Amino acid sequence: MKNLFSFVLPLSLLIGFLLFNEFRSSNHLLTTFLPSGATAAPPSFTTTEPLLPSGVTTAPPSFITTKPLLPSGVTVTPPSFTTTEPLLPSGVITAPPSFTTTKPLLPSGVTVAPPSFTTTEPSCSGRYIYMHKIPEKFNTGLLRQCHNLSSWKDMCWYVSNSGIGQLLNDTDGTLIPTTAWYDTHQFIVDVIFHNRMKQYDCLTENSSEATAIYVPYYAGIDIGRNLWGRRPVAVRDSMMKEVLHWVRTTPEWEARDGRDHFIVSGRTTWDSWRATDEASDWGTKFMLLPETRNMTVLDVESNKWHSSEFAIPYPTYFHPSKEADIIAWQDKVQHATRPYLFSFAGARRKNHSASGIRNLVIDQCIESPGCKLLDCGSHSENKILKCHSPSNIMGLFISSMFCVQPKGDTLTRRSLFDSMLAGCIPVFFLPGSAYEQYRWHLPRDYEKYSVYIPEDEVLKGAVKIQDVLLQYTVEQIKEMREELIKMIPTLVYNNPRYKVQGVRDAFDVAVDRVIQRTLQLIATS
Incomplete structure (x- = not known):
């Protein structure tokens, strides 16, 4: 009898342990709460990954490790299937909680980058620009002579509002929103660029930390006012020679012989390549002056055979402020x-x-x-x-x-x-x-x-x-x-009177490429 008892007792304990384990497993699966419409994996502890937004990874499958691996500083609610809202950046609205609908509701035709938990502004390291403080007569002083800047029209209408012209009065509803459309002259991008530069995030007063040096001379305005009327070549070239001589005498120019300098002209390149000093010859010698040969020059139409000249878009009538x-x-x-x-x-x-x-x-x-x-x-x-x-x-x-x-x-x-x-x-x-x-x-x-x-x-x-x-x-x-x-x-060029957040315009693209080019020139010099 003693031997029989010794055999039965361990057997009973074993059966009880197995029944208790099965009951605990079944009870866990019965009490697990899933979002409406979501299906669970077959009852097994081998499927443990919580349903999170695409691109977010969790810790290795384990009920012991519960913190998802997210970017530093980002916190989420404790892992639970009762929290079903996908984690998206603040301000982005998603469809009703469902794992079958994942696209954010945005305006038709507008796409967003994949959900990201970090929004960081680009660093100014390597992106600083120093703007020369040239005498006003070389830029804004020219605009005060707006009545005499063109042989064809009064430019005062166009130089207003930081160079984008007067607000348009659209009566037929073509142009929306009505606050973003202006009567902008096609040859005025140098004025717009200057005013956009004043809003540039990485503008510095310390030229030694700048990657590029901007010369805010209104070359296109100066060139344009002297194109007609057979003006003497000395008059056509006078101001540009004066301002470039001023720039050449600065410590900033001497540091790299002007290779990190850039300038903007609102005219086409062919107004700047006068071959002779004959009064009958067209245009100016702006692109033939020794200083501009060293600088990066931006204009609305470039000479593809000149390696330091680059075309940027003509200004349109559209200048968004938001x-x-x-x-x-x-x-x-x-x-x-x-x-x-x-x-x-x-x-x-x-x-x-x-x-x-x-x-x-x-x-x-x-x-x-x-x-x-x-x-x-x-x-x-x-x-x-x-x-x-x-x-x-x-x-x-x-x-x-x-x-x-x-x-x-x-x-x-x-x-x-x-x-x-x-x-x-x-x-x-x-x-x-x-x-x-x-x-x-x-x-x-x-x-x-x-x-x-x-x-x-x-x-x-x-x-x-x-x-x-x-x-x-x-x-x-x-x-x-x-x-x-x-x-x-x-x-397009954003309204230069406003700082438009989150929208890169033609100015931003041009500045980035100027900086990239300047860094390459510095590296190879």
Whole structure:
């Protein structure tokens, strides 16, 4: 009997232990609370990872280690399936708690980066810029002579509001929001750039810590006021020589012989390369002066054979003062009704290098039932008003799927940026009209946002613009327009009177590339 008792007692204890363990396991699974719609893994302790937002990792599977591995300083609620809201940055709204809906509710066409728990401003290390304190007569002093800056119009209207001109009065509702559109002159980016620089986060008063040195001379304004009237070459070149001599005598110039200096001109490059000192020769010698040969020069159209000259976008009429301005305009562009296959705004040319292609573009537009022409060739007051109305121009572009962009007085046109701002796919005929110019601001894969038809093919009559454009499918056009919509913020200049948070514009892109170039020059010198 004693032997039997010795056998039965351990057996009973073993059976009891197994029953207790099974009961404890079942009880745990029965009391686990899951969010509505979520399914649990089969009852097993081998599936232990909590359901967290994509990209957030947890500690190795274990019920002992419960703290998820998150960025330093970020805290979450204790691990529990009763907390179902995904952890997103403050201010981002998600769909109702559900693991099947993960996309944040944002305006149509607007995308955000993947959820991140850290929002850090870029450091100023290596990004400091020092702005020379040149005498006012070389910049703002010129603007006080606004009545005499142009042979064609009174520039006082355009130099107002830090260079973006007067607020537009749009009566037909084309331009939204109404507070972001200004009558901006196409050759005034040097003034806008100067005022945007005053808002730059990494501006320093200590030139020794600066990576780049900015010279706020209004080169384009100075050049433009002397282009007509056969003014003596000495008068045309006088101020630029004076200001560059001033800069050359500074300690900042002597430190690196000006290789870290940069300057902005609102004119095209061809106004700055006068070959002789004959009064009949066009323009100035700005780009031929010894100081500018050492500096980085930004203008709205560059000389691709000059390695230190770079093109930046022409200013458009759109100058957002907050992120909401851009979102509102992008939404309008995305949902605009576009009844025209293609359009053109411009005039014919006579005895000009652009005569052939421009005249053929206008002829083909008139012949095509799918083209809308804004003829700016007539001298009637009504035609002139239409072609100088920003609302009229933008209304045409936002109603068109494609906008043809033949060369103008020079290779480039301000119209290029107006059309892209409207989500109208640009059609180019020469690489030098965009691809070889705006390398800092336009994607290298030009087929993603534009159409290229070789000019020679059009001139020979080998192709018709309409036939080429009809080959694009609805889906291809949609994808190209989406690419343009994404590009809009960096093709325009924010309102320089405001500090627009969270939106990089054309100025920011240009400054970043100037700094990058300067660092490379310093490293190799």
